Amino acid sequence: xxxxxxxxxxxxxxxxxxxxxxxxxxxxxxxxxxxxxxxxxxxxxxxxxxxxxxxxxxxxxxxxxxxxxxxxxxxxxxxxxxxxxxxxxxxxxxxxxxxxxxxxxxxxxxxxxxxxxxxxxxxxxxxxxxxxxxxxxxxxxxxxxxxxx
Amino acid sequence: xxxxxxxxxxxxxxxxxxxxxxxxxxxxxxxxxxxxxxxxxxxxxxxxxxxxxxxxxxxxxxxxxxxxxxxxxxxxxxxxxxxxxxxxxxxxxxxxxxxxxxxxxxxxxxxxxxxxxxxxxxxxxxxxxxxxxxxxxxxxxxxxxxxxxxxxxxxxxxxxxxxxxxxxxxxxxxxxxxxxxxxxxxxxxxxxxxxxxxxxxxxxxxxxxxxxxxxxxxxxxxxxxxxxxxxxxxxxxxxxxxxxxxxxxxxxxxxxxxxxxxxxxxxxxxxxxxxxxxxxxxxxxxxxxxxxxxxxxxxxxxxxxxxxxxxxxxxxxxxxxxxxxxxxxxxxxxxxxxxxxxxxxxxxxxxxxxxxxxxxxxxxxxxxxxxxxxxxxxxxxxxxxxxxxxxxxxxxxxxxxxxxxxxxxxxxxxxxxxxxxxxxxxxxxxxxxxxxxxxxxxxxxxxxxxxxxxxxxxxxxxxxxxxxxxxxxxxxxxxxxxxxxxxxxxxxxxxxxxxxxxxx
Numbered sequence: 060x061x062x063x064x065x066x067x068x069x070x071x072x073x074x075x076x077x078x079x080x081x082x083x084x085x086x087x088x089x090x091x092x093x094x095x096x097x098x099x100x101x102x103x104x105x106x107x108x109x110x111x112x113x114x115x116x117x118x119x120x121x122x123x124x125x126x127x128x129x130x131x132x133x134x135x136x137x138x139x140x141x142x143x144x145x146x147x148x149x150x151x152x153x154x155x156x157x158x159x160x161x162x163x164x165x166x167x168x169x170x171x172x173x174x175x176x177x178x179x180x181x182x183x184x185x186x187x188x189x190x191x192x193x194x195x196x197x198x199x200x201x202x203x204x205x206x207x208x
Numbered sequence: 209x210x211x212x213x214x215x216x217x218x219x220x221x222x223x224x225x226x227x228x229x230x231x232x233x234x235x236x237x238x239x240x241x242x243x244x245x246x247x248x249x250x251x252x253x254x255x256x257x258x259x260x261x262x263x264x265x266x267x268x269x270x271x272x273x274x275x276x277x278x279x280x281x282x283x284x285x286x287x288x289x290x291x292x293x294x295x296x297x298x299x300x301x302x303x304x305x306x307x308x309x310x311x312x313x314x315x316x317x318x319x320x321x322x323x324x325x326x327x328x329x330x331x332x333x334x335x336x337x338x339x340x341x342x343x344x345x346x347x348x349x350x351x352x353x354x355x356x357x358x359x360x361x362x363x364x365x366x367x368x369x370x371x372x373x374x375x376x377x378x379x380x381x382x383x384x385x386x387x388x389x390x391x392x393x394x395x396x397x398x399x400x401x402x403x404x405x406x407x408x409x410x411x412x413x414x415x416x417x418x419x420x421x422x423x424x425x426x427x428x429x430x431x432x433x434x435x436x437x438x439x440x441x442x443x444x445x446x447x448x449x450x451x452x453x454x455x456x457x458x459x460x461x462x463x464x465x466x467x468x469x470x471x472x473x474x475x476x477x478x479x480x481x482x483x484x485x486x487x488x489x490x491x492x493x494x495x496x497x498x499x500x501x502x503x504x505x506x507x508x509x510x511x512x513x514x515x516x517x518x519x520x521x522x523x524x525x526x527x528x529x530x531x532x533x534x535x536x537x538x539x540x541x542x543x544x545x546x547x548x549x550x551x552x553x554x555x556x557x558x559x560x561x562x563x564x565x566x567x568x569x570x571x572x573x574x575x576x577x578x579x580x581x582x583x584x585x586x587x588x589x590x591x592x593x594x595x596x597x598x599x600x601x602x603x604x605x606x607x608x609x610x611x612x613x614x615x616x617x618x619x620x621x622x623x624x625x626x627x628x629x630x631x632x633x634x635x636x637x638x639x640x641x642x643x644x645x646x647x648x649x650x651x652x653x654x655x656x657x658x659x660x661x662x663x664x665x666x667x668x669x670x671x672x673x674x675x676x677x678x679x680x681x682x683x684x685x686x687x688x689x690x691x692x693x694x695x696x697x698x699x700x701x702x703x704x705x706x707x708x709x710x711x712x
Contacts, residue, residue, distance in 0.1 A: 068377075071641040075383045082390050085405045089397075095671025097663050099397035099404055103390065110386045117379055131640045137435040138636050141428060141608065145629035148612040149622050157613070164612055165605045171435055172601040183602060187609050199266060201617045 082107030140171035222572030242282020262614035308511030333578030392655025424631025472518030476525030486522030
């Protein structure tokens with residue numbers, strides 16, 4: 060049973076079914092209308108229901124066929140560092156400006172790499188921030204604040 | 209088909225647009241930047257375009273699109289360099305190039321392989337440009353006959369083709385399409401003004417931006433997966449040898465280039481076609497007709513010449529359905545639709561009449577971009593080779609930075625950065641679970657158009673869904689889509705499809 064739960068298809072089915080369930084939940088209150096005059100809820104409900112139904116098929120297929128031999132190997136460190144670096148950028152960009160936000164993004168993203176190399180990270184962060192300030196703001200004239208207002 | 213004088217005058221108009229100094233500069237910058245990013249291991253054309261989209265926002269629509277097209281061709285060439293030298297394909301269309309291209313590198317013939325790829329692509333690009341000019345106008349005339357039902361049917365055919373061409377499970381590809389459609393529904397309903405799936409977030413009233421979806425699925429997710437695989441190190445790239453192919457190479461390569469160009473041009477036009485299908489089919493064809501098939505995989509120059517010509521030809525002709533019908537046939541073209549909309553252009557049959565400079569300018573610039581690529585690449589190939597050795601731990605933070613700044617700068621929206629992060633995470637999970645992002649992106653772009661056309665068709669047909677089937681043209685297209693889906697599910701074809709994608 061555990062092997063079956065680890066099958067990538069079961070996880071994928073759960074993901075799709077969750078998306079379908081969210082879709083149904085969020086569009087349930089919208090008018091469905093008729094085929095001639097479709098309401099705003101008609102197609103979203105249809106698509107969400109199909110998602111749930113076909114996700115069930117995907118999961119059932121694993122039960123019938125047995126677990127696949129391929130279980131993906133997960134190493135969550137890199138993806139966690141990437142998500143954290145984008146979060147840092149999103150939090151900092153408005154209050155701190157481009158320079159601070161890119162330095163934070165670059166420094167945090169380097170946590171994805173083992174072993175952590177502090178000097179190289181500092182060089183990448185400073186170099187990247189300088190590059191983006193010059194290219195995006197000075198050269199391409201994007202109206203982004205460089206420093207805290 | 210258009211008369212010869214028409215073609216000459218159209219291409220003349222296009223060249224007049226494409227050859228202004230500013231547009232040559234954009235085209236050059238696009239091709240250069242595209243190659244620069246595309247050559248980096250693990251970054252394919254879709255990622256490159258998604259990353260560089262924001263750079264083109266501030267240009268005029270023509271300049272911006274010319275630059276994007278340049279980026280696309282450049283990225284594709286860059287991907288070939290990486291395939292040949294390092295054996296890491298940036299995307300599925302250069303997978304087959306790895307087989308014989310990298311084998312040639314191991315034999316010390318990397319220079320010949322690179323030159324063949326560049327020259328074959330250039331030749332294919334020239335032919336495909338003329339073909340696009342030839343077929344686009346009559347197709348737009350045909351499209352005038354299209355009603356809402358036909359549009360809907362054609363887009364459905366596009367989605368079905370995306371399912372057929374996706375790697376792995378058909379069921380998963382269908383699920384990815386449904387998820388893409390669902391994401392496309394987010395925002396204000398055009399007909400009733402109702403808020404759908406916005407979860408009370410005011411900024412989502414205009415729908416989910418195209419940029420966060422594209423960057424998340426093609427930029428962030430790709431990096432996360434690559435990072436696990438490469439663990440920050442640099443791949444070993446071989447040095448480049450003598451650039452010019454030998455006379456024997458030439459004699460073997462040119463017929464393959466011709467066949468590749470033919471196969472690629474044809475497959476590029478089909479919905480769901482494009483570079484991937486073209487290069488696979490061209491390689492398979494070469495192997496079939498070769499006198500000694502055992503040479504393939506061991507450094508046969510035809511195995512580089514044919515797929516490289518085919519993917520370039522297909523890259524170009526896949527603009528035909530986009531420019532005439534407004535329907536993207538693959539993920540890269542879906543990115544182009546997004547870019548055109550950002551520039552205020554709705555792709556479709558109106559463009560050719562209303563904005564002939566734009567239409568013909570883009571087509572002419574395809575040829576210019578191909579010429580520039582040969583000029584840039586033959587002398588600079590040594591630099592590109594060195595770039596393939598940039599360690600991934602330096603590369604990936606820079607790509608993240610590009611994506612974050614790009615996502616933010618489009619609308620000064622922190623939400624867009626958050627969405628990019630979210631779709632990056634979702635895309636990573638889906639990639640790990642063996643669900644390809646291409647069908648999702650296509651469905652996300654096509655979804656809103658499909659809904660509008662379906663509603664209109666059913667309104668005209670008084671609510672009877674049979675209207676989609678009884679109109680001859682739309683019925684025929686739907687029948688084709690159904691046939692395609694059924695054929696894919698047949699056990700025989702399924703086995704074939706699996707072996708094709710597992711490449712040889």
